Amino acid sequence: MGTPVGLLSLATASPPHELLQSDVLAAARALFETRFPQFERMAPVFETAGIRVRQAVTPIEWFFEPRGWAERNELYLSGACALYGAAAERALAAAGVRGRDVDTLVTVSSTGIATPSLEARCATTLGFRSDAARVPVFGLGCAGGVTGLSLAARLAAAEPGSTVLFVCLELCTLSFRLEQPSKADIVATALFGDGAAACVLRAGEGGFAQLVGAAEHTWPDTLEIMGWRVDPEGLGVIFAQSIPPFAARHMRPAMEAMLGCQGLALSDVDRFLCHPGGTKVIDALESALDLGQGALVHERAVLAEHGNMSAPTVLYVLDRARPDLTGRTVLTALGPGFTASTATLLAP
Known part of the structure; x- marks a missing residue:
């Protein structure tokens, strides 16, 4: 960046x-x-x-x-x-x-x-x-x-x-x-x-962390996985494919590619902070990224206290993790497209 x-x-x-x-x-x-x-x-x-x-x-x-x-x-x-x-x-x-x-x-x-x-x-x-x-x-x-x-x-x-x-x-x-x-x-x-x-x-200013990189990965032919349908009642959710198994299969190579664009490997990341779409999504991300079962503790806590709020949820996770934020952290979320998005942070 x-x-x-x-x-x-x-x-x-x-x-x-x-x-x-x-x-x-x-x-x-x-x-x-x-x-x-x-x-x-x-x-x-x-x-x-x-x-x-x-x-x-x-x-x-x-x-x-x-x-x-x-x-x-x-x-x-x-x-x-x-x-x-x-x-x-x-x-x-x-x-x-x-x-x-x-x-x-x-x-x-x-x-x-x-x-x-x-x-x-x-x-x-x-x-x-x-x-x-x-x-x-x-x-x-x-x-x-x-x-x-x-x-x-x-x-x-x-x-x-x-x-x-x-x-x-x-x-x-x-x-x-x-x-x-x-x-x-x-x-x-x-x-x-x-x-x-x-x-x-x-x-050019410190803050509690610096954003030093960002990347996205959109999988082809995945428009139907997640989105909105519009009808007279308003916006209705579309979940046309189960997201946890998709994340378990595809998140690791996508993450490796997104980090590779920044000259990084998975081993260079001190911590992942993820959007907690649900407990099964959290489990799938822990597995795909080799984090160890139960590693995403802040994600589970935010989910328990606030539910899935869509876009702001991962920022609630970041806010909760702030007191012990050190080294290189990758913030990541999955969304319609179907797309994985990452932001790389460095904490002082």
């Missing part, structure tokens, strides 16, 4: 409504038993998902009535703006800068439509300058936390001395739906939560 870029701060923000997994299972059973005859066969996924509690922008009762695309997106706009503001304010304060000091705004979100985009909607409240460059990014899914952070670092490196604010947020629970549920919808209901994360970056 050329110039190392310092991560001056990292902050997270969660919405106010906590959903205990036991309550979600009870609600899902009440909602889906008559609509999805195979529900009881799939019910164990709620217990094996590794989730104790997660957060949502709305209480669980909201999902007991049919909701259309317009209503879901209206909730996305209000909930996303609140989370954007909370995460951004915390990150700016931690970096010792203000909204008016930010030169470039990178925003990643794929769970709703915002035009004008979220950073424009929050500009007045957060005090962004009228000449700040805006870079909203849609469609990255679970890989968005890593790819977006890497994009923000590239923009910071392109203008040394400039300040970049990266905000990543997803409201995945808005994809829960009653109408014609599929197996993928049941899995999504068992896994997804809402959350946001933000970072302040600047080239």
Whole structure:
């Protein structure tokens, strides 16, 4: 990537409504038993998902009535703006800068439509300058936390001395739906939560780590593995292929190729921090990367406390690992495309 870029701060923000997994299972059973005859066969996924509690922008009762695309997106706009503001304010304060000091705004979100985009909607409240460059990014899914952070670092490196604010947020629970549920919808209901994360970056400064490299790998003919379907009810999840066995088979050679582009080998990495898509995905990554069973402890803890929030989840993992971050760390996530994304960090 050329110039190392310092991560001056990292902050997270969660919405106010906590959903205990036991309550979600009870609600899902009440909602889906008559609509999805195979529900009881799939019910164990709620217990094996590794989730104790997660957060949502709305209480669980909201999902007991049919909701259309317009209503879901209206909730996305209000909930996303609140989370954007909370995460951004915390990150700016931690970096010792203000909204008016930010030169470039990178925003990643794929769970709703915002035009004008979220950073424009929050500009007045957060005090962004009228000449700040805006870079909203849609469609990255679970890989968005890593790819977006890497994009923000590239923009910071392109203008040394400039300040970049990266905000990543997803409201995945808005994809829960009653109408014609599929197996993928049941899995999504068992896994997804809402959350946001933000970072302040600047080239040539230390911070708690420096981003020194980034790479992506997109497998050909894999568009159907993960994504959104769009219908009158809104965005519905697509899981057309089981991701854990795919990761177990293909992640190692992809990681070797991505590291090779940076002149690195797997043995040069002191620690991997991964997006915890679910317990089976975590197990598959531990196996594929020869990390040892149970090595991804921060990933399991974030999954248990927040669920799979899509893009920001891996940044929650990074935040949790920060106190003992040393040496070379590779941040990685899998997302629609089907794509693996990595960012290489050096901690002082």
